[in-house]
Amino acid sequence: MSKNLGIKTLDDVQVENKTVLVRVDFNSPIDPATGKILDDSRIRMHAEKTIRELVNKKAKTVLMAHQGRKGSSDFVSLQEHAKVLSSILGLNVKFVDDIFGEKAKNAIRNLSPGEVLLLENVRFWDGETKKAPAEEHAKSEMVRELAPLIDVYVVDAFAAAHRLHVSMVGFAPVVKEVVIGRVMEAELTALKRVREHPEHPCVYILGGAKAEDAADVAKAVLSQGIADAVLTGGLVANLFLYAKEINIGDVNREVLAKKGFLELLPKIKELLAEYGDNILLPQDLAIDIQGKRKDIPIEELPTEYLIKDIG
Incomplete structure (x- = not known):
């Protein structure tokens, strides 16, 4: 546990051969003409700080993220994000155009230690952005379908942490191990420093x-x-x-x-x-x-x- 923050981190859990769901923030600027990612800095940050560590520790890593919001030009699939992440990590990041249906669940079950799977844009499911307490979101369809497959839930999306959305707060009440990732840890440490000193x-x-x-x-x-x-x-x-x-x-x-x-x-x-x-x-x-x-x-x-x- 981080002594400065009083919050459990990746140092407090064993992840080898465990299925780890990481809520990351891959929301990136998109070229509306080509659909290409214009700036991969957010993807790179999560890759280098959190995801690579999980890969090295032989976790079965499942990534959940959003891109844009309904009605906006950057509300697109995460397939391109998977390609960018693959290039950064130097390994084949699997992608499934599903969030919690049978395709997604089978892809999660079939992961091997050290592999990474990126699920489809979580906001493609309308229920994601409903504002509700964690206890209510824990009863949502997405959490009910995915939670039984997850051993550790990692909160790493600092920029989205203020939102009471299902993917941000719904898994915490029902997954056995809940910790923050390295991006969240670094941001909270910096925030604590500038607020207190x-x-x-x-x-x-x-x-x-x-x-x-x-x-x-x-x-x-x-x-x-x-x-x-x-x-x-x-x-x-x-x-x-x-x-x-x-x-x-x-x-x-x-x-x-x-x-x-x-x-x-x-x-x-x-x-x-x-x-x-x-x-x-x-x-x-x-x-x-x-x-x-x-x-x-x-x-x-x-x-x-x-x-x-x-x-």
Whole structure:
């Protein structure tokens, strides 16, 4: 067990000749024209930190991951991910276009020690993204079908760990051995260090397209004196700009509305009123004009074009 974290890790279980289910985060940028993976850094990180160790220890490794979300252009099969992983590991990673049906279960049963199997995109099953407690998810069809085949469940998808989805929390109540993988261990160790012993000045950067928790994170680190300032980018910046009553343009407001982010406005306005001097918004933005980037100052808002990032 990690003394610093108080959580069981791969050091606490014997995996040789055991079937180990690892929830990884392979979610990667995809070229919509070719379906090719544009950046394999997430796959490589799991391969080099967790999966290779399990292979070397002769575990029967089963990987579960998601790619994109329903309705998005990157909501695709994980077959290409298996090819990329094979290249990184230098071994043939098996792939099955099934999640918990007979094809998947037979593939798991037929694994030999040291082999790796990647299941199909777990979000192809609609039940995956249902939000519910672990105990309820443990009764789901997927867990009922797969859990009897699993000896050890490894949680390694740090970037998805905040989601109460079946693959993230449903196996823990019913699988005998539950541990965190090396990616999760490294991330939690780093997070613990910056939260408990931050070096000052300390700046947090909140960006990207997932703005759901941005206000809560900003308030936590500012109110506890962990961060001296918070920088915003991506959709997080657009949301904060809009909360500050800056007209970002109808097309960009519609993006926020479609993602349900407008519901966060009261909380963000309250946050800006209390910590406005410590929350830095972009002074310029990058817009997309027929596939070409153009930087514009905030003063030129609103814009009829999509805001893609900070300038």
